[in-house]
Amino acid sequence: MKIKKLDIAIVGAGPVGLSFALSLANSGLSVAILEKQAYENIRNPNFDGRDIALTHFSKSQLKEWGVWQHLPAEQIHPLKKAQVIDGQLFSRDQKHSDSLKFEGADNLDTPLGFLVANHQIRKALFKQIKQHSHIQLLCEQEVQTIKTSLYSSLIETKSQTLEAKLIVASDSRFSATRRMMGLSAKMKDFGKLMIVCNMQHTLSHMNTAQECFQYERTCAILPLGEGYSSIVLTLNASEADRLLNLTNESFSEEVETMLDSRLGKMSLLGERNAYPLIGVMSNRFIAERFALIGDAAVGMHPVTAHGFNLGLSSVSTLANLIIKADSANKSIASQRLLLEYEARHKLLSKPLYDATNAIVALYTNKTPMAKVIRKLGIKIGNRLPPFQHLVTKRLTRISKL
Numbered sequence: 001m002k003i004k005k006l007d008i009a010i011v012g013a014g015p016v017g018l019s020f021a022l023s024l025a026n027s028g029l030s031v032a033i034l035e036k037q038a039y040e041n042i043r044n045p046n047f048d049g050r051d052i053a054l055t056h057f058s059k060s061q062l063k064e065w066g067v068w069q070h071l072p073a074e075q076i077h078p079l080k081k082a083q084v085i086d087g088q089l090f091s092r093d094q095k096h097s098d099s100l101k102f103e104g105a106d107n108l109d110t111p112l113g114f115l116v117a118n119h120q121i122r123k124a125l126f127k128q129i130k131q132h133s134h135i136q137l138l139c140e141q142e143v144q145t146i147k148t149s150l151y152s153s154l155i156e157t158k159s160q161t162l163e164a165k166l167i168v169a170s171d172s173r174f175s176a177t178r179r180m181m182g183l184s185a186k187m188k189d190f191g192k193l194m195i196v197c198n199m200q201h202t203l204s205h206m207n208t209a210q211e212c213f214q215y216e217r218t219c220a221i222l223p224l225g226e227g228y229s230s231i232v233l234t235l236n237a238s239e240a241d242r243l244l245n246l247t248n249e250s251f252s253e254e255v256e257t258m259l260d261s262r263l264g265k266m267s268l269l270g271e272r273n274a275y276p277l278i279g280v281m282s283n284r285f286i287a288e289r290f291a292l293i294g295d296a297a298v299g300m301h302p303v304t305a306h307g308f309n310l311g312l313s314s315v316s317t318l319a320n321l322i323i324k325a326d327s328a329n330k331s332i333a334s335q336r337l338l339l340e341y342e343a344r345h346k347l348l349s350k351p352l353y354d355a356t357n358a359i360v361a362l363y364t365n366k367t368p369m370a371k372v373i374r375k376l377g378i379k380i381g382n383r384l385p386p387f388q389h390l391v392t393k394r395l396t397r398i399s400k401l
């Protein structure tokens with residue numbers, strides 16, 4: 001078998017792998033992406049229920065790579081306000097003290113972020129990849145083995161062998177290549193399933209995202225276009241199974257009851273998708289001539305909507321170090337460079353990962369003490385405009401998370 005030689009082999013053409021290839025598009029480095037799925041699934045991915053809340057930093061990255069321009073304007077939904085509600089069922093006259101609120105800046109002219117469907121982001125990334133004929137996208141190529149040494153790395157699929165200076169893995173939170181390289185990870189099974197779907201409704205969502213923690217389950221509304229939203233339910237597996245097996249009409253009625261008719265009459269648009277909730281933090285992000293990015297490095301609980309945004313931060317940190325080293329005629333896979341990437345990305349991601357897990361633990365805990373802490377947290381948060389200002393600033397700034 002002929003061995004293909006290149007600078008960087010990327011494993012996985014998910015949103016993070018494609019973004020990483022684009023971040024190197026003008027660097028002059030030779031790049032190939034190995035993806036186990038068929039080409040058509042990457043070119044034209046199906047709706048998967050996920051609506052991704054993008055920060056201003058993520059938008060600026062996607063703009064810089066020419067990806068944002070491929071997103072249809074009517075598919076970009078500005079998120080003007082967000083509200084976290086503790087324990088109670090939703091009601092339109094929710095007392096101020098029961099919820100923590102965040103608003104976009106400058107009289108809402110600067111939104112908190114932008115909601116875009118995951119499959120639309122992937123489509124736009126693919127379109128931009130096609131503009132760079134030197135980026136090779138090799139589909140139906142599941143990685144089988146990886147061997148790295150001081151001098152180079154070899155990566156094999158059933159029909160190809162690639163020799164690369166560096167391998168970068170973005171092959172999901174259940175990364176097989178992470179295991180092939182002997183890197184361990186801490187996995188946290190939250191014991192719940194997340195059902196996501198789009199629903200039409202008769203009352204306005206007022207461009208406000210709402211997250212309601214009801215201990216046994218959480219319900220979230222992500223406002224999309226006028227009269228429709230993404231609905232996100234987190235439930236025990238048996239309850240999720242029951243809801244997934246209901247007819248569209250019965251499911252819509254149940255969701256309407258769960259939301260206390262906050263959005264009026266509800267009706268399901270399209271399919272329901274379900275995801276198991278498993279958080280992953282890899283203990284190391286690097287090995288010899290090997291680095292993990294995206295969910296393969298850190299797979300977040302979706303509640304704080306950090307996953308892809310954090311993935312883009314890993315992309316920019318690693319790509320900037322590689323481009324800088326290459327333009328100074330230094331190795332793009334030195335231990336020093338990789339250690340710097342690991343340290344920087346760990347510093348950013350570990351506190352977010354731990355804080356997200358702590359929020360989930362606190363808001364799903366039914367003990368009286370946890371309830372007191374939550375109410376206190378909401379009161380303090382609401383009475384501390386600097387706290388709300390800090391969160392808003394963090395979401396809207398055009399630097400990393």
Ligand SMILES: Cc1cc2nc3c(=O)[nH]c(=O)nc-3n(C[C@H](O)[C@H](O)[C@H](O)COP(=O)(O)OP(=O)(O)OC[C@H]3O[C@@H](n4cnc5c(N)ncnc54)[C@H](O)[C@@H]3O)c2cc1C
Binds near residue numbers: 014052302307
């Ligand atoms: C319900 C839900 C809601 C979410 N909401 C948000 C949000 O609001 N904001 C946000 O920022 N993030 C959100 N996320 C997280 C976001 O979707 C992920 O962080 C993002 O998809 C990770 O992208 P990735 O490319 O790292 O991995 P993936 O999307 O998992 O892609 C991995 C790719 O690698 C390929 N692959 C796997 N193994 C191999 C192999 N051995 N060889 C070759 N190819 C392989 C796969 O086929 C796939 O194409 C949400 C996630 C969920 C589940």
